[in-house]
Amino acid sequence: MLVLTVLFLYGGSALAVSKLPDKILYDVNQAETLFDQFMQTYDKQYTSKEEKQKKLNVFKENLQIINEKNAEQSLAVFGITQFIDLTAEEFRQFATCLNTTINDKKCKQYQYTDLPTAPDSFDWREKNVVTRVKSQGGCGSCWAFSAIGNVESVYAIKHKKQIELSEQQLVDCDQTNKGCDGGIMSRAIQYLEKAGAMLERDYQYVGKQQRCQYNGQQVKVKVSDCREYTASFESEDDLRNILANTAPLSIGLDASDIQHYTGGILTCKTTQPNHGVLLVGYGVEKDKPFWTFKNSWGPNHGEEGYFRLLRGVNSCGMLKHQIVSSVVE
Known part of the structure; x- marks a missing residue:
């Protein structure tokens, strides 16, 4: 195939x-x-x-x-x-949209020790709560797509329907992040706690930073909390339980080895995260455990816009950055 x-x-x-x-x-x-x-x-x-x-x-x-x-x-x-016409360094510059130089105001740390044991495989896409794959284009806005993807899914889980929210609102209006020069997901969710999230159709993505056009009258989703799970687990099995029992999670990793990826289960070096994505599921294929991530490079990259990493080995440094989620009203 x-x-x-x-x-x-x-x-x-x-x-x-x-x-x-x-x-x-x-x-x-x-x-x-x-x-x-x-x-x-x-x-x-x-x-x-x-x-x-x-x-x-x-x-x-x-x-x-x-x-x-x-x-x-x-x-x-x-x-x-x-991305095949980019050198490794050029691609690294493109993929580096997780700006770890930003002062990180920590989200609330949540310790989950009494969650039900997760099944052997799980995918939030099967629950119809993950919106379509979008494209960040040439703007370093992966952090916005990761955060908005989380809020969209949390809303869909709670309200039993999908809506598409505006990444461009974050790029233009979230002054704690740096627009197309990168950001972090915790700051994005904290901004949405204050401002709320507008719909994609009311604030469409243009792939560059522009003047903020926020309209409080058009806020569709109110965010009430930002939760961080990074310290909640000692192994990736704990992360599996959190994912299956809460929602798709915003997570950072090193995307350098994903440049030429077209499918399958990737193993890559454990280095510093530079890219924000959405963790949506996990499973086992041919006795190999994997994680499934929603990316923001359009539906033609990877596995229809998704990619899989080998589970249990901290692939691409996925455990080195914050793992966050939102709570919506």
Whole structure:
């Protein structure tokens, strides 16, 4: 299935690729053909011939990296994504939207020791409380998408219906965070405690910071609390219990290894978090436990906008940053 998805990206043609079990082995000698297809698929335009050549060179290097990653990791699949024309450093700069330099006013610490034992697998999407995958574009606003995703789900759990709230309100109006230059989810939820959340349709996302257009008369959701669970568990099993018994959780991790991810269960280095996402579920596939995350890079990245990490090993440093949630009225 993953192989067919990648091939469909280029009109169903297997040109310049050779199949491996659930993998694609890219022929670097056919890089120019693949690059032209990539430009067409993602509507990429470059300002000069020199820039295009530079991006082609990066593309070739990344094809080789993808082949190496597919050989190294047996559980994950890597391929051509919208980020393949970025160097690792350029992608790191893009992905770094979790701004840990911001003074973190801690949310209330919650200790849950008497929660029911969670089932072996659980996914909040099956409860119809997770809204569609959105795209942050070129703005470093992952923190806003993570926080709003949490509030949307908490609202849906309580009121039995989905609504879409405005990330742009946070980007423009939350002065404790830094708009497209990054932020942290706890501060975003604390802002919403004071201001409330407007609907997406009333304050639409534009992918850049602009003048605040907050309208208190259009507030749809009132947030009454911000809760932090980081100190509530000694193992990822405890986090599993919290997730299944509360709501999807805002969480930070290092997204550097997700650049070329197209599916499967990823293992990655345990480093400092730089990206905010929404933890929505967990499970086991072929005896391998995993976490499922909702991302904000659009529905065409990863597994329809989601990605999975190996569970139980602090993948991508997911336990190194705050894990927070909201309470809504």
